Amino acid sequence: MNGIFIRLKSLWLALxxxxxxxxxxxxxxxxxxxxxxxxxxxxxQRVCDADVGRLWGENVWGPVLLVRDADKMAxxxxxxxxxxxxxxxxxxxxxxxxxxVVAGCAVSYRGVEVxxxxxxxxxxxxxxxxxxxxxxxxxxxxxxxxxxxxxxNAHVDTKSGRALVLGELMELTKALSCNGLDRQAHIxxxxxxxxxxxxxxxxxxxxxxxxxxxxxxALYTQYRLCLRDSAKVAGQLCRDVEKLLTSxxxxxxxxxxxxAIYGVLNDIEPSWRRVVSPSRKLCEVAAKAYGIDFxxxxxxxxxxxxxxxxxxxxxxxxxxxxxxxLRDKVARAMEAKEAVYVRADDYQMGFNxxxxxxxxxxxxxxxVIELKGEFGRIYSEYGCVISRCPMLIxxxxxxxxxxxxxxxxxxxxxxxxxxxxxGEGYEVVxxxx
Numbered sequence: 001m002n003g004i005f006i007r008l009k010s011l012w013l014a015l016x017x018x019x020x021x022x023x024x025x026x027x028x029x030x031x032x033x034x035x036x037x038x039x040x041x042x043x044x045q046r047v048c049d050a051d052v053g054r055l056w057g058e059n060v061w062g063p064v065l066l067v068r069d070a071d072k073m074a075x076x077x078x079x080x081x082x083x084x085x086x087x088x089x090x091x092x093x094x095x096x097x098x099x100x101v102v103a104g105c106a107v108s109y110r111g112v113e114v115x116x117x118x119x120x121x122x123x124x125x126x127x128x129x130x131x132x133x134x135x136x137x138x139x140x141x142x143x144x145x146x147x148x149x150x151x152x153n154a155h156v157d158t159k160s161g162r163a164l165v166l167g168e169l170m171e172l173t174k175a176l177s178c179n180g181l182d183r184q185a186h187i188x189x190x191x192x193x194x195x196x197x198x199x200x201x202x203x204x205x206x207x208x209x210x211x212x213x214x215x216x217x218a219l220y221t222q223y224r225l226c227l228r229d230s231a232k233v234a235g236q237l238c239r240d241v242e243k244l245l246t247s248x249x250x251x252x253x254x255x256x257x258x259x260a261i262y263g264v265l266n267d268i269e270p271s272w273r274r275v276v277s278p279s280r281k282l283c284e285v286a287a288k289a290y291g292i293d294f295x296x297x298x299x300x301x302x303x304x305x306x307x308x309x310x311x312x313x314x315x316x317x318x319x320x321x322x323x324x325x326l327r328d329k330v331a332r333a334m335e336a337k338e339a340v341y342v343r344a345d346d347y348q349m350g351f352n353x354x355x356x357x358x359x360x361x362x363x364x365x366x367x368v369i370e371l372k373g374e375f376g377r378i379y380s381e382y383g384c385v386i387s388r389c390p391m392l393i394x395x396x397x398x399x400x401x402x403x404x405x406x407x408x409x410x411x412x413x414x415x416x417x418x419x420x421x422x423g424e425g426y427e428v429v430x431x432x433x
Contacts, residue, residue: 003319007266009142012076012316014106021408022063022078029179032046033068033073033119034075034076034088034091034093036124037066037075037091038075038088038089038090038091039124039403040124040128040131041064041077041088041091041131043124043128044061044064044128044131044132044135045061047128047132047225047226047276047377048060048061048132048135048225049061049208050225051225052146055221055224055225055273056139056221056273057138057273057274058139058223059227060132060135060138060139060221061114061135062114062115062135062138062403063076063077063081063094063112063113063114063115063138063327064076064077064078064114064115064116064117064134064135064394065081065109065114065115065116065117066117066118066119067096067100067102067116067118067119068102068118068119069102069118069119069121070098071095071313072095072096072098072100072102073093073094073095074093074094074095074096074349075088075092075093075096076091076092076114077090077091077092078112078114078118079092079094080110080112081094081109081110081112081114082094082095082096083366086191086403087093090124092335095374095418099372101118101348101372102118102425103116103118104116104117104118104130104133104134105134105137106134106135106137106138106140106141107141108141111143111144112181114134114138115131115137115139116132116134117130117131117134117136117385120374121383122287125226128224128226129223129226130222130391131218131282132221132222132226133218133221133222135220135226136217136218136221136222138216139159140214140217140218140306144277144278145399147363151206151207151208151211151214152207152266153204153208153209153252153253153254153255153358154251154323154357154358154359154364155201155204155358155407156250156251156254156358157249157250157323157357157358158199158320158358158360159316159320160197161197161201161250161315162312162319162320163249163309163312163313164193164196164197164200164406165192165193165196165197165250165254165258165302166244166245166250166312166316167190167308167309167312168190168191168193168194168197168258169190169205169241169244169254169258169261170241170245170263170267170291170312171187171189171193171306172186172187172190172241172258172261172309173185173237173238173241173261174186174262174263175190175265176237176238176261176265177234177236177238181372182291183265183290184291185290186288187265187286187292188292188298189298189306189308190291190301191283191286191287191292191294192297192298192300192303193309194220194283195294196297196298196299196300196303197295199297208255209278209281209282209283210260210278211254211259212258212259212274212282212283213259213278214255214259214278215255215256215259216256216257216259216261216262216263217282218256218258219256219257219259219260219264219277220259220260222265223236223260224263225235226406229287230264230267233264234264237257237260237261237264239322239357240256240257241261243296244257244313245311245312247354248319248322248323248357249259249353249355251356251357252351252353252354252356253353253354253357257291259282262282262283262285262286263282264375265286265289265290266282266285266286266289268289270344271415272285272289276386277387298325323359326357326365327357327359327362329362329383330362330365330383330385330393333393333394334341334368334391334424334425337424337425338393338394339389339391339392339393339424339425339426340392340393340394340411340419340425340426340427340428341370341389341390341391341392341422341424341425341426341427341428342373342375342377342378342389342390342391342392342427342428343389343427343428343429343430344373344374344375344428345374346373346374347370347371347372347373347375347390348371348372348373349366349369349370350369351366351368351369351370352368352371355367355368359385362385362387363385363386363388363391364385364386364387365383365385366383366384366385366386367381367383367384368376368380369379369390369392369406371383371384371390374414374417375413375414375417375428376411376412376413376414376417376426377410377411377412378392378410378412379409379410380392380393380395380408380409380410381408382394382395382408382409385400394425394426395407395408395409411428414427417430417431417433418430418431418432419428420430
């Protein structure tokens, strides 16, 4: 569990970022949670059943755990998942173990492949989309063992990486808005940006494609099953990309939309879904479907002159300046030894993909993070950099502030672990008996 970018470690905010753009209004879980849970299970099953397996060759509906993080109260449609369960109408209610990390994910729990869905404060329609998203991850785990997929796309937050990813996305949204030769021309330009990017970052080809396959196809399935109308799906993806243009952090977000758009474009030949696999790049499937020679490099001078590149290039400089300022902040904290290092081999992470930034050789920065593992739990709103091990920026007040719950920073260590001062600042280590 020590990989930085395993999907199941995403905080629930990961999917909140996706569905928030739907204009959803929040609904509370404080009163009568069973009634709402039953309604959501029924609606999500109806959406999946309505597809009758057309999209992926089987109905993606299956076991679900709907969990409230605060007290680990959970509802499920599979009674074997919860100990000491009680039947409540069509569902079973129980409590998960306190050390379970509640996150939007698909996991094997008590020997059952299950989709875990946190009780987030979203509308019923938005929550239904989340059910479908995680159920597709369950489908991926069963068919492709996607829970083992690890990827690192910090290069997308560099100046050149950002410009080329956004250039590709801009051309792809234009392709969604037209047909025929016009669509082919935009896809060809999009693939040109990708070739250019891969020439600069050849070691990141597989990481990019894994992200797009894993999260992009989950978003594609979410929109296809819940929005149903092709024009609505295309329109939503275009709005998603428009918001992404002003986001300071792309590395943990862009793959959702890139993969979903390629999925929609590939639907010109629906049979692609029957042969797709992690080893088949979605962009290459599109190139073949639209008769584009993906092996022939495009003229970068010509690509720089497109409206898409001119537009995205205008915003890249300011974002790059902010990234460098963040890098300097982290470097100062390390130099001043205002850091807490977690020396643990087994941990899980919760974070918001919109708050992740690649900082070159320093590692990957998470502005808000929760770590849980053999050592206990740490929560920080001051930032954390991960390269070889988590390094959290210390809050004002040093060790005194860290030994108790404080604003934006908490350390709760299990028996056998302690916080000690070290040459680099502080560290969470095992006690020696």
